[in-house]
Amino acid sequence: MPNKHTRLPVTLYSAEQVRELDRIAIEDFKILGYTLMHRAALFSYQKLKEKWPNANSITVICGGGNNAGDGYVLAGLAKEEGKNVSVYHLFDPASMKGDAAKAYKYLLASGLKSSPYSTESLKNGDVIVDAIFGTGLDRNIEGEFADVINMINSTSTPVMSIDIPSGLNADTGNIMNVAVKAELTSTFIGLKKGLFTADGLEYSGEIKFNDLDVPKEVYEQLNQDNQSISRLELEDLDNVLKPRQKNSHKGYFGHVLVVGGDEGYLGAARMAAEAAARVGAGLVSVATRKSHASLLSTVRPELMSHGVETLDELMPLIKKANVIAIGPGLGQSEWAKLLLARVFESELSLVIDADALNLLTEEEQSSPNWIITPHPGEAARLLKTDSKTIQADRFQSINKLHENYPGPVVLKGSGTLIADTEGDLFICDAGNPGMSSGGMGDVLTGVIAGLIAQGIGINHATKLGVCIHANAADRAAQSGERGMMALDLMPHLRNLVNQ
Numbered sequence: 374m375p376n377k378h379t380r381l382p383v384t385l386y387s388a389e390q391v392r393e394l395d396r397i398a399i400e401d402f403k404i405l406g407y408t409l410m411h412r413a414a415l416f417s418y419q420k421l422k423e424k425w426p427n428a429n430s431i432t433v434i435c436g437g438g439n440n441a442g443d444g445y446v447l448a449g450l451a452k453e454e455g456k457n458v459s460v461y462h463l464f465d466p467a468s469m470k471g472d473a474a475k476a477y478k479y480l481l482a483s484g485l486k487s488s489p490y491s492t493e494s495l496k497n498g499d500v501i502v503d504a505i506f507g508t509g510l511d512r513n514i515e516g517e518f519a520d521v522i523n524m525i526n527s528t529s530t531p532v533m534s535i536d537i538p539s540g541l542n543a544d545t546g547n548i549m550n551v552a553v554k555a556e557l558t559s560t561f562i563g564l565k566k567g568l569f570t571a572d573g574l575e576y577s578g579e580i581k582f583n584d585l586d587v588p589k590e591v592y593e594q595l596n597q598d599n600q601s602i603s604r605l606e607l608e609d610l611d612n613v614l615k616p617r618q619k620n621s622h623k624g625y626f627g628h629v630l631v632v633g634g635d636e637g638y639l640g641a642a643r644m645a646a647e648a649a650a651r652v653g654a655g656l657v658s659v660a661t662r663k664s665h666a667s668l669l670s671t672v673r674p675e676l677m678s679h680g681v682e683t684l685d686e687l688m689p690l691i692k693k694a695n696v697i698a699i700g701p702g703l704g705q706s707e708w709a710k711l712l713l714a715r716v717f718e719s720e721l722s723l724v725i726d727a728d729a730l731n732l733l734t735e736e737e738q739s740s741p742n743w744i745i746t747p748h749p750g751e752a753a754r755l756l757k758t759d760s761k762t763i764q765a766d767r768f769q770s771i772n773k774l775h776e777n778y779p780g781p782v783v784l785k786g787s788g789t790l791i792a793d794t795e796g797d798l799f800i801c802d803a804g805n806p807g808m809s810s811g812g813m814g815d816v817l818t819g820v821i822a823g824l825i826a827q828g829i830g831i832n833h834a835t836k837l838g839v840c841i842h843a844n845a846a847d848r849a850a851q852s853g854e855r856g857m858m859a860l861d862l863m864p865h866l867r868n869l870v871n872q
Contacts, residue, residue, distance in 0.1 A: 381582050383609070385602040385800065386563035388508040388543035390595060394562050397591045404587070406472040409561075410439065412585040414446035414476075417502075417535050417559040420581045421447075424557050425500050425531060430457040432498035432530075434490060434521065436505040436539070437464030442476030443535045444504025449483035459498065461490040463505060463521065490521060501525055501532045503553045505539035508565060513550040514540045522551045533557040537565060538576045545766045546571030546788065554578075561585050563592075566602050569802045570767050570788025602768070602798045605791070607840040607869070613829050614653075614870050626655030627826025630694035631701065631819065632687075632712055633728070634661035634669075638702030641727065641815045643669055644859050645701040646676045648819030651866040652841065654826040660690050660712065661702075682708070684715050691715070696722045698822035700729030701815040722825050726818040730755065739778045741794050744821060744835050746783040747774070748814065771798065781835040785814065789839055793832040801836075803843035807850045812859030817842045820866065841869050 386394070398404045421428065433448040435441035441462070448460045466477040466487050480487065488494075495501065503525065505518070514522060522540055525532060532555045537543055540552030546567035556578040560568065562585055568577050617625075629649040634642030642659050650657045656677065659669060663680030670678045681687050691697065699716050703709045705728055713732050716723065723743045725733065730751045749760040749770075756763070756773055763770045764786070771784045775792040782792040791799040821838035825831060845865035849857055 380606065381580060381604065382564055383604045383606065384564070385566040385569065385604060388565060388567075391508060391543075391563040391565060394587065394591055394595055397594050398562070398587045401594065402588060402591060406439075407475045409585050409587075410442050410472050410476055411446055411479075412583070413535070413559075413561045414443045414450060416561070416581075416583040416585070417443065417533070418447045418450045420557060420559045421500060421502070421533050424533070424579070428456075428499035430497060430499045431459070431502060432495060432500070433458065433460045433502040434494070434505055434525070435460065435462045435464075435466070435487065436507075437462075437469060437473075438507060438509065439471075439473050440504050440507030440536055440539075441466070441469070442473035444502055445473075445476040445480040445487070447502060447504070447535070448485060449480045452483040452485050458485060459494070460485055460487040461494045462487045463490050463518065492524070495524055495528050495530065498530055501528070501530050503532055503534040503539050503555060505553070507536050507539075508543040510540070510542075510549065514552075515550060519551045522553050526551075526554050531556045533559065534577070536560050537568065541567060541573060541576050543567045545768070546573035547765065548572045548576065552576050557581065559583070562587055564604070566768065566800070569604060569800045570786070570790060571764060572787075574787050574802060600772075600796060600798060602800070605799050605801045605836055605840050607803070607837075607844050610833065610837040610840055611869075611872065613833060613837070614872075623655035626653055627696065627823075627828065628656040628658065628694045629654045629819070629822045629826045630658050630660060630690050630697045631822070632660045632697060632699040632716055633701040633703040634659065634665050635702060635704030635706060635709060636662055636664065638704060639665040639669060641702030641812065643673060643676070644812045644815040645698050645726075645819035645822070647673055647860075647863060648816040648866060649698065649823030649826065650675060651863050652820050652823040652838075652870050654823040657823075658690055658694065660687055662708075681712070684711065687712060687715055691719055691721070694721060696724070696822050696825040698724040698726070698818045700725055700727035701818055703728035703732075705732060722831055724818050724822045724825070726814055727751075739780070741780045742831065743778065743780040744783065744831060745774070745778050745780070746785065746814065746818060746821070748785045752784055768798065772796070781831055783817075783835060783839060785817075789843070791836055791839055793835070799836055801839045801843050803840060804846055805850045805854055807854030807857035808843075808846045810858060813842075813846070813862075816859050816862055816866075841866060845869055
C-alpha cells in the first residue's frame, strides 16, 4: 500500500478521538479491525524498508494488545519476504483475543513463533521494532517493562515504533517514566497531538502517517471538541506575503516601536528591532535608555534609536507606530514599569515578551490585541505555578493562559503551541535545539511585530511569525546546532519572507 501523503496531515487528535475514529470505521463502516491492523503493519514494514534498505535482520518486541498485533503481522510480512526475523513477547500471546489473536496466528502461519523476551533478545538485529504499548497506555511504565525499554534505548540498533513510541503519552507528549526513543514512528488513522510537542518530537524521530484507507466520512462523523488542534505548515501561511508594487514606499509597510533595552540589555532590543526590519517592516524605532541610543544607531543605523527616560519622550514614538513590541531587555526597574504602564494604555497591537511578561504578573490587565509569547518559566509565573506543571500538559497550560489573556498566546518550547483569539490551538513542529540560546525569543518578538506592521492580522501574523522563526532556525542549523546564535537567523528570515 503506497503512502498517499506527501505531507503529514494538519489536523491532530487526542488518543480518545483516534480510538473513536477506529470504532466508527469498524462498527459503522464495516471495515474489519484485522484489515486495519494488516494495513498498518504493511505500511510500517514498507516505511522500515525505505528507512533502512539494507536491514536484513529484524527484531520485533511485542506487548499484549493490538499494538502487539501490528508487530506480529509486520514480523510475518518480513519473514515471508525472506528477512531474518526474531520475535519476542512481554505478554503470553496465547492469552490474546480478537484481532491481536488473529495477528499471532498470521505470525505462526508464516513459519515464525514468538519467544519470551530475555536480556539476550537485543543482541542481534539491524532494526528493532517497538510494538509494546500503543496509545491506550495511561500510567507510568515501571518494573520489567521499564527495564526492557531502557535496554532498547541503550543499544546502538535503530528503532522503529509502531503507532507511537511505547511510553510516550499520546495526549501530552510527555514520557511516562520511560519511553522508547525511536528514529522512525509509523502512525495511523489520525495524528496524535502528543507526537508533536513536549518530549514527542525527540522520542518519535521521523513520523510517517497513513489513514489506512479509512473513508473521509469516518472523520466527518467524529464528534469534534469545540477546540480544534492543527499543525502549522509555513507554505500554508505565507500566501499573505505578496510581491510588492513597484511604486511602494516605506510608509506602506508599517512602523514598529520596540520598547526595551535597560542598562546592560541593549542587545535584546536590537535583535527584536532588526528582526522586525528583516521580515519587512517599513520603519522600526527603538525606545531605550539614553545611554544606549547613539550606540544602537552606530551598530545598526537603519533602526531609529531614541533615548527615552520620561513618558513625555515616549508618547510621540507611540503616536507614530502601528504596533509595539515590548519586553526585550526591558528589565524590571521603575523605568521599565513606567514605560510598560503607558504602553498598556495604547490601543495598538502589542507583542509582549520577556521582562514585560514578568511585570504583567503584577497587573490584572489583558486585551485581545495583545500577543503574549512566554516560555514555560514565564508561563508558570503568569499562572502562579511552576514550569514542571506547565510542561506536564502544555495543551492545558496554553488553554489556561488564553483564559487569562484572550489575545493570541505563544507557549514556546519543543513543539511551540499557539492559541488564537478564538481559542483554537496550533502546533509548530519546526525548530531545533540550536535555538536554546539567548536572544531567540527577542527575534521571535520582532518577527511577529514586523508582520503585524505590514497589515497582517494578529492571528495570522502570530502563526506565520512562529513558523518563519522556526524555519529560519532550521536553515541556520544546517551549519550545526551547537553554537548557533540569534543573529544567525537574520539572513534566513529575509530569505523566507521573499520566497
